[in-house]
Amino acid sequence: MAQIGVPKRIIETPQPIFIPSTVPIEWPESVPDPMVQPAEPVRTPELVPA
Amino acid sequence: MAFFPPPLQNKPPTKPGVGMNDWARYVKANPLETIVAEEGRTAWKRVEIVVRDDWMMLQSIHSSDIVNSSPTAARCKIQHHRAPDEYCTCGWYGFYDRFHPQLVPFLSSQPLMEVYLQGKLIEHEEGVRGEWQTPLGIYLDHPNHNNGLIGVFLTSYNQQYFSVEQFINDIDIPVNVGGKWMY
Numbered sequence: 001m002a003q004i005g006v007p008k009r010i011i012e013t014p015q016p017i018f019i020p021s022t023v024p025i026e027w028p029e030s031v032p033d034p035m036v037q038p039a040e041p042v043r044t045p046e047l048v049p050a
Numbered sequence: 051m052a053f054f055p056p057p058l059q060n061k062p063p064t065k066p067g068v069g070m071n072d073w074a075r076y077v078k079a080n081p082l083e084t085i086v087a088e089e090g091r092t093a094w095k096r097v098e099i100v101v102r103d104d105w106m107m108l109q110s111i112h113s114s115d116i117v118n119s120s121p122t123a124a125r126c127k128i129q130h131h132r133a134p135d136e137y138c139t140c141g142w143y144g145f146y147d148r149f150h151p152q153l154v155p156f157l158s159s160q161p162l163m164e165v166y167l168q169g170k171l172i173e174h175e176e177g178v179r180g181e182w183q184t185p186l187g188i189y190l191d192h193p194n195h196n197n198g199l200i201g202v203f204l205t206s207y208n209q210q211y212f213s214v215e216q217f218i219n220d221i222d223i224p225v226n227v228g229g230k231w232m233y
Contacts, residue, residue: 002095002112002143002152005175006076007136010084011091016121016168016182 074137082136082172090168092186093144093178099159099217106212106220111160112143119222121168121184134172134179141179142167150176158192163223187224187231190214 027033097117098109108117115124124133126140134141144165145153153162164187167180218225218232225232 002145002177004143004145004177004179007073007082008173008175010082010136011171011173012084012086013088013090013168013171016184018121 073139077136090166090171090180090182091178092164092166093146093180094148094150094153095142095144095163095165096153096160097163097188098157099161101212106217108163108221108223110143117163117183117185119185121182123169123182124180132170133181134170136172141172141181142183143177143179145177147176155192160192162189162191163187164189185223187226188221189226190228 032038096111098111100107100109109115110117115122122142124141126133126135126138128140129135129138131138131140142165144167147153148162148164155162163185165180166184166186167178167182168184169181171181172179214225214227214232
């Protein structure tokens with residue numbers, strides 16, 4: 001613990017500004033986008049009793 | 051007859067501002083004024099070079115928190131409130147004076163760093179506590195640091211030699227070597 005003396009006053013300064021990146025994120029073709037809903041629902045194969 | 055030590059309440063009182071818990075007692079007696087400023091302020095601190103297998107990172111020698119090159123928020127690990135707090139000891143620490151006696155170079159793995167503190171600041175007598183910390187530069191001023199092209203770090207944990215180029219590549223913070231800035 002650093003010894004910096006007794007507190008004297010509180011200063012409220014603005015928060016740092018985070019600039020978002022302008023480069024779009026490229027989603028690879030092999031991985032499906034979870035935010036895009038598929039056109040047809042995926043159907044599971046029906047179980048046929050032997 | 052058995053001897054029992056006196057309870058802790060019989061300890062002599064410490065000077066205000068010396069112990070950790072005395073800050074809350076001092077602030078209760080002397081309430082702090084709050085002002086609003088447009089810009090934060092710079093401060094000085096010592097950091098520790100932590101060497102992993104093949105890469106390096108920085109830690110604060112007082113809180114052991116990892117120092118990033120981007121603005122990082124302080125968090126209170128004691129009471130989990132917004133840091134810093136006037137009744138707590140949390141926050142990013144920094145000294146006003148670059149030549150403060152608590153900042154003298156002791157280990158070559160503990161370089162001096164200038165930071166920019168933003169957000170909620172609490173000014174103390176000799177230093178300041180901040181909410182957001184942004185590293186501005188690291189000063190390799192220890193005699194073990196080679197003042198030439200290839201610097202040498204003698205770390206405290208595993209004693210190995212590293213170059214300044216690898217150090218800059220790992221931590222991504224500007225480094226001042228012998229008055230010359232290296233990026």
